[in-house]
Amino acid sequence: MIEKRFSAAAETYDRHARPQLSLARSVCDVLPEIYPEQILELGCGTGQLTRLLFDRFPDVPIDAVDLSEKMVEYSRNKFKRFNQATWIQGDAQTYRGQDPYPLIVSSAALHWVSDLRKTFENIFQCLEKDGFFALGMMLSGTLKELLAVRQEVAPQKTPASALPALEELMENLHAAGFKILRKKLSEEEVSYRSATDFLRTIHEQGVTGAKVASGREPLNRSEIDRLIELYQDRYSSADGVTATYETATLLLTKTS
Ligand SMILES: C[S@@+](CC[C@H](N)C(=O)[O-])C[C@H]1O[C@@H](n2cnc3c(N)ncnc32)[C@H](O)[C@@H]1O
Structure with a gap:
């Protein structure tokens, strides 16, 4: 399901992924x-973080893993000239490299997994002793x-589940055995031209129908119209409408 949604969004994702x-x-x-000596990236998508890693760590081999075949294919083509990357289709919940990694990174991806604890335990196993895991999560x-x-x-159509709260995230990281070295929290308001533009944007990011935007049943046409109207009314700003991230x-x- 998630694999399909992101595969469909691969071509349009970067335009809207501020x-x-x-x-x-x-x-x-x-x-x-x-x-x-080597890096593992989980949920690389269209390679926004991978691109930054190329600049920071030229020549370091990067195993860039994503669940979506289309995302993997898209990034492999887009970054052909960076032969330090190996693009791999795989699931962050179960992926294992050949050897443990000294550095594992992931940004804006792991809030999608169905089992956070299992995913963090798997990442812990993939990491060298005293290795580092740098993680960016949507909350x-x-x-x-x-x-x-x-x-x-x-x-009656409220979402079946929500993105993890900070407490849930920290609990799962501790339970998996990680020690926290640095922590930055942020709440950013992003502007969109209009409520319609905002909905289109999150759809093109592959977010529509996901944990944050979907319910048990899809909204019908008149509910969508009402939602746009209310959103435009309540959250309007000088630039259009705002949304919080x-x-x-x-x-x-990993100390043990
Ligand atoms: C919002 S995109 C972010 C991609 C990229 N890291 C970025 O910063 O732009 C989320 C990506 O996570 C991938 N993803 C979701 N669940 C995953 C899983 N269980 N294992 C690996 N990748 C996953 C999706 O296919 C999608 O490409």
């Missing part, structure tokens, strides 16, 4: 002062305006 790009930059900001305050309006328009950026290590 919040994701800013999270990828934040992940680079918390990286440790090391020059690793539960992301698109809170959309959830509120949706709840009002169609309460809540994120956490963490640097973690």
Whole structure:
């Protein structure tokens, strides 16, 4: 399901992924002062973070993994000239490289997994002792305006699950065995030209129908019209409308 959604969005994703790009930059900001022999990236998508890693670590081999075949294919073509990357279709919940990695990174991807604890335990196993894991996550305050309006328009179709809250994220990281070295929290308001433009944008990011935007049943035409009208009315700004993105950026290590 998630694989299909992102495969469909591969071509349009970059045009609209400003919040994701800013999270990828934040992940680079918390990286440790090391020059690793190899890097694993989980949920590489269209390679926004990977591109930053090419600049920061020229010539370091990067295993860039994504669940979506189309994303993998798209990035492999787009970054042909960077032969330091190996583009791999795989699931962050179960992926294992040949040897443990000194550095694992992931941005704006792991909030999609169905089992956070299992995913973090797997990443812990993939990491060398004293290795680093730099993680950028979208948290539960992301698109809170959309959830509120949706709840009002169609309460019986409320989302089945939400993005993780910070407490849930930290609990799962601790339970997997990680030690926290750096932590940055952010709540950013992003502007869109209109409510219609905003909905189109999150659709083109592959977010529509996802945890944050979907319910058990899709909205019908009149509910969508009402949602657009309410959103435009409630969250208008000088530039159009705003939407919140809540994120956490963490640097973690494996001490045992
Ligand atoms: C919002 S995109 C972010 C991509 C990129 N890291 C960025 O910063 O732009 C999320 C990506 O995570 C991938 N993804 C979702 N679940 C995954 C999983 N279980 N394993 C690997 N990749 C996954 C999706 O296919 C998608 O390409």
